[in-house]
Amino acid sequence: MVFFQKKNDRAMNWLKEQNDKELEKPDDAAPYSPDEFSEDQKAENTADEDTIKEKHKSHKNNKKGMEIEKHDMSALTLAAFLVFMPIAILILGLFALISWLFF
Numbered sequence: 001m002v003f004f005q006k007k008n009d010r011a012m013n014w015l016k017e018q019n020d021k022e023l024e025k026p027d028d029a030a031p032y033s034p035d036e037f038s039e040d041q042k043a044e045n046t047a048d049e050d051t052i053k054e055k056h057k058s059h060k061n062n063k064k065g066m067e068i069e070k071h072d073m074s075a076l077t078l079a080a081f082l083v084f085m086p087i088a089i090l091i092l093g094l095f096a097l098i099s100w101l102f103f
Contacts, residue, residue, distance in 0.1 A: 002008060
């Protein structure tokens with residue numbers, strides 16, 4: 001029994017419909033060609049492209065990379081200790097147990 005069988009079936013049917021639409025198009029037509037869009041959608045797409053270009057330029061100008069806030073370094077250190085210290089304690093305990101068994 002699949003939990004999301006109905007959603008899966010709907011998605012598969014949608015994909016089949018999309019595939020059928022793509023197969024009905026002539027071979028020389030590109031998927032989502034600009035001719036299919038209205039003038040409003042074309043203007044919207046160019047505005048989106050401009051904002052993407054501006055964000056990309058501002059990201060290139062940022063030479064520092066990601067800025068770290070005041071308490072980020074302590075939070076990262078604490079997270080690292082919480083992850084790695086139990087592992088280190090287990091490994092050291094394993095070494096101590098093996099050494100106790102052999103010596």
